[in-house]
Amino acid sequence: MEKQLQKFFVLSNVMLLCASLVSTTQSQTNVSAVGDPGMQRDGLRVAFEAWNFCNEVGQEAPYMGSPRAAQCFDLSQGSLIHKVTEKDNKLGVGESLPGLRPEDINNIDLYAVQKELYLGSLCEVKDTPRPWQFWMIMLKNGNYDSRSGLCPQDGKRVPPFKPGRFPCFGTGCMNQPILCHQWTKLEGDVMRGGFNGTYDLDSSCRDSGLDDNNNLSFYEVVWEKKVNVGSWLFKHKLKTSKKYPWLMLYLRADTVSGFSGGYHYDTRGMLKAPLESPNFKVRLTLDVKKGGGSKSQFYLLDMGSCWKNNGAPCDGDVLTDVTRYSEMIINPETPAWCSPTGLGNCPPFHITPDNKKIFRNDTANFPYSAYHYYCAPGNAQHLEQPVSTCDPYSNPQAQEIVQLLPHPIWGEYGYPINKGDGWVGDARTWELDVGGLASRLYFYQDPGTSPAKRIWTSIDTGTEIFVSDKDEVAEWTISDFDVILIQPKSSLMTNVY
Ligand SMILES: *[C@@H]1O[C@H](CO)[C@@H](O)[C@H](O)[C@H]1NC(C)=O
Numbered sequence: 001m002e003k004q005l006q007k008f009f010v011l012s013n014v015m016l017l018c019a020s021l022v023s024t025t026q027s028q029t030n031v032s033a034v035g036d037p038g039m040q041r042d043g044l045r046v047a048f049e050a051w052n053f054c055n056e057v058g059q060e061a062p063y064m065g066s067p068r069a070a071q072c073f074d075l076s077q078g079s080l081i082h083k084v085t086e087k088d089n090k091l092g093v094g095e096s097l098p099g100l101r102p103e104d105i106n107n108i109d110l111y112a113v114q115k116e117l118y119l120g121s122l123c124e125v126k127d128t129p130r131p132w133q134f135w136m137i138m139l140k141n142g143n144y145d146s147r148s149g150l151c152p153q154d155g156k157r158v159p160p161f162k163p164g165r166f167p168c169f170g171t172g173c174m175n176q177p178i179l180c181h182q183w184t185k186l187e188g189d190v191m192r193g194g195f196n197g198t199y200d201l202d203s204s205c206r207d208s209g210l211d212d213n214n215n216l217s218f219y220e221v222v223w224e225k226k227v228n229v230g231s232w233l234f235k236h237k238l239k240t241s242k243k244y245p246w247l248m249l250y251l252r253a254d255t256v257s258g259f260s261g262g263y264h265y266d267t268r269g270m271l272k273a274p275l276e277s278p279n280f281k282v283r284l285t286l287d288v289k290k291g292g293g294s295k296s297q298f299y300l301l302d303m304g305s306c307w308k309n310n311g312a313p314c315d316g317d318v319l320t321d322v323t324r325y326s327e328m329i330i331n332p333e334t335p336a337w338c339s340p341t342g343l344g345n346c347p348p349f350h351i352t353p354d355n356k357k358i359f360r361n362d363t364a365n366f367p368y369s370a371y372h373y374y375c376a377p378g379n380a381q382h383l384e385q386p387v388s389t390c391d392p393y394s395n396p397q398a399q400e401i402v403q404l405l406p407h408p409i410w411g412e413y414g415y416p417i418n419k420g421d422g423w424v425g426d427a428r429t430w431e432l433d434v435g436g437l438a439s440r441l442y443f444y445q446d447p448g449t450s451p452a453k454r455i456w457t458s459i460d461t462g463t464e465i466f467v468s469d470k471d472e473v474a475e476w477t478i479s480d481f482d483v484i485l486i487q488p489k490s491s492l493m494t495n496v497y
């Protein structure tokens with residue numbers, strides 16, 4: 001598996017280089033790593049996935065099938081040709097599915113994996129250096145019934161334990177949502193479609209929604225575009241409720257094959273070329289209309305990847321694979337837990353753009369307020385004290401998270417520098433040097449091992465409303481999303497001349 005992955009990366013780098021050489025004669029060529037650069041393509045590809053607390057399915061919602069779905073269509077001579085049917089979207093465990101091994105047909109978690117690959121095959125668009133499938137809209141329910149024994153602890157199976165630590169209203173709190181499609185239609189010269197739903201299974205799409213007094217959870221993504229003009233607008237809404245106080249909704253660009261962030265199976269997505277730090281940038285327009293309350297950890301950008309503590313790429317062994325996340329939170333109400341008196345919530349050091357290392361005990365220089373929270377992988381053997389380790393249950397394997405807040409030290413990378421930048425009333429188009437910043441963040445590695453290749457397999461934007469104490473609503477629009485690979489001049493020279 002590792003060897004195969006490496007082969008893919010080498011091959012795709014070479015192909016990319018060729019593609020960029022033929023496409024332009026400019027001295028420095030930047031190519032897009034996403035299938036639909038800037039969301040400009042009229043023929044849209046968008047998919048939906050819903051995850052339970054440990055990024056699996058657990059149990060399907062009645063009559064909804066497996067929680068994977070898609071809408072993919074081309075625009076041809078004034079009409080939309082859909083590639084995915086209602087029947088495809090309703091496929092659920094027990095039903096045959098191309099590519100599914102007979103022994104997996106009743107395995108709810110593996111069924112979803114295969115359904116995503118199947119939907120990917122329906123949506124796939126041929127391209128260089130590789131075909132791509134869809135944008136991914138990801139929804140996650142943060143309830144965890146610790147008596148269910150469903151979620152492993154840092155990848156290890158563990159017995160059920162006493163409830164209390166995690167939100168859960170009782171049996172069934174980890175359920176998957178109701179999903180309703182608004183099939184995309186062309187009206188005049190505007191294409192519009194979407195999906196919405198609720199976690200409250202005793203309700204329906206029609207009687208949920210954003211009514212303040214209905215006490216029901218709600219999510220919705222509507223996409224809209226004028227034919228031949230500009231970008232798709234992805235309009236998101238998310239509402240928490242007493243029963244579902246912790247919900248996440250993201251628009252993701254995931255790798256077209258291999259593991260994407262937070263997942264240990266082959267996935268499908270939009271990233272047709274590997275994003276290796278430091279040579280890529282992300283461009284997007286974000287308009288936050290409603291923030292979602294003080295607990296809304298709104299990620300201007302969240303990226304995910306996977307490598308082992310010894311720096312080796314992940315291979316699907318959940319005991320040693322570690323998911324790595326880095327997130328820029330733009331809600332001005334989110335405090336810095338990292339502080340001179342909370343060193344355990346800070347990474348051991350910070351690296352400046354000119355590569356100076358500042359230890360967290362250097363109280364005169366360390367940028368404490370630039371970090372909301374750092375947590376280390378629970379399976380790391382050589383952690384510097386004091387340390388907080390990440391929640392061991394919310395990923396299929398151990399995880400490490402570096403959460404950033406707006407601060408002048410990120411300015412060099414085009415990131416927000418002041419509290420409130422990019423927040424409600426401050427819609428912006430960002431060009432973020434994600435690759436550069438991510439190459440200088442601290443991530444744990446075993447002493448004496450060679451540094452992991454930082455290849456990011458998932459990039460997303462959206463919010464995680466992290467256990468709200470009342471019903472909260474977040475609303476935001478994303479457009480123009482692109483990931484640009486910066487071809488270093490030197491690599492062109494060495495490869496070509
Ligand atoms: C490529 O990106 C770099 C860095 O953002 C920029 O300086 C350069 O002008 C871009 N090149 C082209 C041809 O757009």
Ligand SMILES: *[C@@H]1O[C@H](CO)[C@@H](O)[C@H](O)[C@H]1NC(C)=O
Nearest residue numbers: 180181182196205206208209
């Ligand atoms: C959700 O989608 C359904 C099906 O398209 C639609 O009838 C309903 O009005 C939508 N709900 C809201 C609150 O927009």
Ligand SMILES: *[C@@H]1O[C@H](CO)[C@@H](O)[C@H](O)[C@H]1NC(C)=O
Nearest residue numbers: 211212213214215216242471
């Ligand atoms: C919503 O919850 C509030 C407070 O718990 C309650 O007073 C109200 O009747 C509920 N509304 C509905 C429609 O159930």
Ligand SMILES: *[C@@H]1O[C@H](CO)[C@@H](O)[C@H](O)[C@H]1NC(C)=O
Nearest residue numbers: 348349359360361362384385
């Ligand atoms: C600060 O932390 C570094 C790295 O852990 C350590 O080497 C150094 O001795 C510490 N300095 C002080 C003054 O405690």
